[in-house]
Amino acid sequence: xxxxxxxxxxxxxxxxxxxxxxxxxxxxxxxxxxxxxxxxxxxxxxxxxxxxxxxxxxxxxxxxxxxxxxxxxxxxxxxxxxxxxxxxxxxxxxxxxxxxxxxxxxxxxxxxxxxxxxxxxxxxxxxxxxxxxxxxxxxxxxxxxxxxxxx
Amino acid sequence: xxxxxxxxxxxxxxxxxxxxxxxxxxxxxxxxxxxxxxxxxxxxxxxxxxxxxxxxxxxxxxxxxxxxxxxxxxxxxxxxxxxxxxxxxxxxxxxxxxxxxxxxxxxxxxxxxxxxxxxxxxxxxxxxxxxxxxxxxxxxxxxxxxxxxxx
DNA sequence: CGTGTAAGGAATTCTGACACG
DNA sequence: CGTGTAAGGAATTCTGACACG
Numbered sequence: 141x142x143x144x145x146x147x148x149x150x151x152x153x154x155x156x157x158x159x160x161x162x163x164x165x166x167x168x169x170x171x172x173x174x175x176x177x178x179x180x181x182x183x184x185x186x187x188x189x190x191x192x193x194x195x196x197x198x199x200x201x202x203x204x205x206x207x208x209x210x211x212x213x214x215x216x217x218x219x220x221x222x223x224x225x226x227x228x229x230x231x232x233x234x235x236x237x238x239x240x241x242x243x244x245x246x247x248x249x250x251x252x253x254x255x256x257x258x259x260x261x262x263x264x265x266x267x268x269x270x271x272x273x274x275x276x277x278x279x280x281x282x283x284x285x286x287x288x289x290x291x
Numbered sequence: 292x293x294x295x296x297x298x299x300x301x302x303x304x305x306x307x308x309x310x311x312x313x314x315x316x317x318x319x320x321x322x323x324x325x326x327x328x329x330x331x332x333x334x335x336x337x338x339x340x341x342x343x344x345x346x347x348x349x350x351x352x353x354x355x356x357x358x359x360x361x362x363x364x365x366x367x368x369x370x371x372x373x374x375x376x377x378x379x380x381x382x383x384x385x386x387x388x389x390x391x392x393x394x395x396x397x398x399x400x401x402x403x404x405x406x407x408x409x410x411x412x413x414x415x416x417x418x419x420x421x422x423x424x425x426x427x428x429x430x431x432x433x434x435x436x437x438x439x440x441x442x
Numbered sequence: 443c444g445t446g447t448a449a450g451g452a453a454t455t456c457t458g459a460c461a462c463g
Numbered sequence: 464c465g466t467g468t469a470a471g472g473a474a475t476t477c478t479g480a481c482a483c484g
Contacts, residue, residue, distance in 0.1 A: 147367075148360065148381050152388075155359035158319035161312055161475095163454065164349070168309030173455080174466055182465095195474060196455055198315070208306035209299065216298075220465070230299050233399050236406045237303075240424055241388055243432040248384050255387045262422070262434040271413070271422070271434055273391055281394040283413040283422055312454095314475065324476080325445055333444095346453060347476055371444070446482080454475070461467080 145247055153242045159188050159198035169207045176207070184210065184224045205234040246270070253277045296398055304393040310339050310349035320359045327358070335361065335375045356385040397421070404428045 166173050179185050180197075185206060187197040199207075209230055213223035247258035254276035262271050262285065269285045317324050330336045331348075336357060338348040350358075360381055364374035398409035405427035413422050413436065420436040 148363065148384070151359050151363040152356060152385055155319055155355055158311060158355060159315055160309060161315060161455080164310055164312060164315070168306055172466075174468090177456090178465065204306055204309060205303060208302050212299065212302040229401070230399070232401060232406055233299070234303055236399070236408060236426055237392055237396075239426060240408065240432055243426070244424070244434070245388075248381070248387070250380070250383060255383055257387060257391065259434060262436060264435060273395070275387055275390060275394070281391055283395070283410060284415060285413060312476080323445075325447090328477090329444065443484090445484105448481095449479100450477100452475100452477070454473100456471100456473070458470100460469095463464090463466105 148248075149242065149245050153238070156201050156238055159190070159200060160204060162197050162199070165199050165204055165207055168204060169211050171207055171211050179207075179210070179220075179224075184220075201238075202231075202234060206231055251276065254279075299399075300393065300396050304389070307352050307389055310341070310351060311355060313348050313350070316350050316355055316358060319355060320362050322358055322362050330358075330361070330371075330375075335371075352389075353382075353385060357382055402427065405430075 160168075162173050162176055165171070165176060171179075176185070176197075180187065185199075185203050188200045188203070190198070206227055209227035210220075210223045213226045214220060216223075218226065244259045245257060246260045249256040249258075251274075254274065257273040257275070259271040259273065261267050261269065265285060268288050270288055272284050272286050274282045274284060311319075313324050313327055316322070316327060322330075327336070327348075331338065336350075336354055339351045339354070341349070357378060360378035361371075361374045364377045365371060367374075369377065395410045396408060397411045400407040400409075402425075405425065408424040408426070410422040410424065412418050412420070416436060419439050421439055423435050423437050425433045425435060
């Protein structure tokens, strides 16, 4: 739990405030620029506020996820308006994921064949234990509870 | 653990394959376009392969993180070459984060004032229990072990 | 070494329109 | 409703160079 590490996590979080151009959103999601502009006109998505002054639209990470989600529902056979409605139910998911990392990631170790992520204590479990995600090459990610230093 | 949910997680994962333009990387990381081109010339970063045919460079999420990390070390006072070296140690971190979600996220629930993320079983703990991240408004994220349905 | 800037050409995005259904 | 396309103008990115240190 060193402060240098904390600084790096903060850097990663901050970098998530990037903005994408309409062409980049289009190729990432397979939703055409024409569709994106139409969806905006209908109020389903919005370019980032910080790009309002500019001529070229810029979209947030959050909007990228929303577009991907809407298209996913459209692909499943829903009409656009219903897809938008359904997507909004999952809209918070990507934000939740972002917060989880920033809130709880305590340390990071590189192994020979993978990595370990330390997420700290778990409620109702001895405070001497930390939750560790172990990710090794060609193996599914495992969670374990590990003693904090004495072992 | 419904399959509709699995589909949404897959959609989110897939959307992470987006590519950013050089201007977007520059404003997200505060590293100038001139620097980005120079870093590329030195072999520190690389545009996405899929953009090799085009005239305009496109960068992956992974490269965005690497650039942010390098700049973070430069801001800390390291020379560029040392910053690159140090950044490469953390380079896998953002990938690890991405895999963790795709690998382990089992379900997602929306609460009145937050969300719950289900990450499934923990090694060495009863298989009847699931690891849940609980994120409520204005409260730190908590991990708990919860019984799988009987309770 | 590492980065800024001016210069002219090439690729991208913009809006409003016409189209189909 | 929802999306494609052609059209001309505006903003972005490209490279190679000159500069400073």
